[in-house]
Amino acid sequence: MKRNFIPRKAVKRMTALLLSMLLLTLTACGSNGNNTKTGDAKDTQQTSGKEKIVNIGMTDTLTSVNPLLMDATEILKYSLAFEFLPLVELNSKLEFQGMLASSITTEDNRNFVVNIDKNAVWSDGTPVTADDVVFTVLKLASPKLANASMALYAFEGVGDDGFVTEGATEIKGVKAVDDKTVQFTTKYDMALTTFENTYGRYILTIPKHILKDVPEDQLASYSWFNAPTVVDGPYKLSAVDLQHYASYEANDKYFKGAPKIQKLNIKIVTAAQLLTGLQSGEIDFVQQTTGGILQEDYKSVEGLSNVTVNYGAPVTNQSIFFNTTSVTDSRIRQAILYSIDRNKLVSGFMNGKGEVVDGFLSSASPFYDASVVPTEYNPDKAKELVKEAENDGWDSSKVLQFYVNSGDTTFTQAADYITASLADIGIKLQVNTVDLATLMSKAGSKEFDLMAVQYTYAPVDPYPDVNWLLSADGWTGYANPEITDALAATQKTSDVNEIKKQYLTIDNLMQQDVPMISAYVISAMGAVNKRLTGATPDVYGSFINVNEWDVTK
The missing domain is CATH 3.40.190.10 (Periplasmic binding protein-like II)
Incomplete structure (x- = not known):
């Protein structure tokens, strides 16, 4: 899944975008x-x-x-x-490797210096320059193209809607320093990994000398892109x-x-x-x-x-999200977590090709802390929690609506197993198997009690997804000031140990409040x-x- 930098105040306007982004982590095969x-x-x-x-x-x-x-x-x-190189790309070791750029650096988590490979040339022999990168970002931010997917609102000079003023010829926060150097300046503190993963991997530079005279209102449908004559x-x-x-x-x-x-x-x-x-x-x-x-x-x-x-590497998380505005008692959410034998899910449904974790981070992430022991399978503890919640007014006759993607044939079977396990502890679950579009609609409108979907949290950059999901406007409807502070702290440093410390705080709170259960993390073939x-x-x-x-x- 593509990652976008999303400050808390921008969550609401980005919700629809992130719903569409989730599609890429699923094995959907429909043609549209x-x-x-x-x-x-x-x-x-x-x-x-x-x-x-x-x-x-x-x-x-x-x-x-x-x-x-x-x-x-x-x-x-x-x-x-x-055809058009990204600035950097993640390699199999989860290291950012230069593609068009030879390096990206920052000293203050606000100003990012991109050095373009000195040997980079277009296929017609013209050197790739900083002006090409600036030109590309300016067009990506054009309201006439109206593409909000890049979340460019993070940069100085770009509006909160992600666009520049119509007719703009420059962006304050994206400047060519010299022929091979571009400086990006953000409005917010941003970790280097977030910049690299969100922008470095997804800004695909186009040739200014070929496209500079094409009117902006024609660029979106310009046939040249169907068989480009010049690429890098x-x-x-x-x-x-x-x-x-x-x-x-x-x-x-x-x-x-x-x-x-x-x-x-x-x-x-x-x-x-x-x-x-x-x-x-x-x-x-x-x-x-x-x-x-x-x-x-x-x-x-x-x-x-x-x-x-x-x-x-195990990166795709089979996540079960709670609508915490309807499943309001954290003890019920904890009881559901205790009642699912997740190791059996991995061995029985995944042929052992996966792992069990709590929270958002898998062992593939540099911020993963092995000291966080996944919550154990303990149906007796689950029954105790249900009883406590009932004594405080929880209505156990309520049938919780559980929505599952019909295209995920493995998890549709696992959902039946989970339903039976919950029945044993006194929680009623109704599985609703729906297509992906319906599932996303239910998620966006919060018309569910539980919903399951495969979600890839970028190991090197989990911040944007966690920041959105654990918010009042995210699917879970769950917000915690301690988590908000911990997430903000991850954007002020590039120290892996410090970031790891903040995610440990988040993981511990996830075990306590359980707005999301990781059923298993998939090692895909x-x-x-x-x-x-x-x-x-x-x-x-x-x-x-x-x-x-x-x-x-």
Whole structure:
């Protein structure tokens, strides 16, 4: 999931945006939106003994191929980053690695200095400059493009709605210092990791010298983006059908080294088709956050002789959120936590490919504290808490409405197990299995008592999601001044131990008040055909070295 910097006062206006962002952590396979086609679609199906062609299987449709319309979905981010580099990217070790930028630094958590790689050039030989970055941010903040996904309101000179004044020619908080240096200035204290993860990974620089004369009201629909002539990334888009494929040709002038594979295709399929595609060789590569291999297919994929699998770091949290305005007694929420045997969920439903934690942080996070022992399975303790709550007026005849995503076949089964467990301690639960759009609608309007959804809290930058979720306007409706202060403190320092200390405070309060239960954290499967060398599917960093991928003869 994409992360946006969200100060408390901005929570309400960002709620709808974050609801849409959640879609990218789910293995939704539906097709929506209009098709856009250029070139020959047959290229996505060809194999050749002369040309090297690789097919990447993904299970979400594209909404656009215009980097100025970034919608925060992982498939769009990666498909565009093949052409237009982000400033930095997270590698498999969860370290920020320079892509267009050679470094990003800050001394005061307000002013961020971005140094552009001195060797960075566009495919036509023109150097990539600070002016290109400033131009890109200015267009992203244009009210005529009206794209709020970048949360640019954090910068000086940008309105609280995320846009500049119509016709603006500069942004106070985004300035070119020299040809290869940009300074960003924020309105609020911001951790370096938040800047890198929110802006460094998602600002995809476009060429000013090519696009500067295009009227802003035409940029959103400008056909040039369907087959751009000038890029700074390893590949150029050559053909696209938003619901079915995107085809690329190598940029032989890529400044980090010409790609070894001439043609690269994204094939958009259903999750059920990934197994057969990997088996037949029609799909060469499946990455964890853009291609959701079905849990029930894991063993079959592991058994394929032509495929190597890789389980990514545990980052996707199967979260159960409480509406604390309807499930008001924290003892009832605690009782539900005590009554769920989460280790059994991992062993029985996840084939052991996951872990149990309390709160938002998994072991993949640098801020994870192993001293926080997950709440034990203790049905007797749960019964005691229910009895205490009943004595103080809790109505146990109430049937709690539990909403679950119908597309998550694994958890729909787990929900029935949880319902039976709660019945044993005297809590009635009604499972409502709904599609993702309905689930998000229920979440946004708080028409639920409990709701479950897969949610990826960025290990290096959990702040924006935690800040929003633990607020009166977030799904939980839960706010705690101590948590507010702890979260604010994480944005004033880059000291990992200090940030870890603040999240320990939050985790302890989560165990006490339980606005959210982590049912389990998923280690998702990625897969790669053995003919493909130099490629490892992982939660982060899979495509950093795509120009070095190769295929055996």
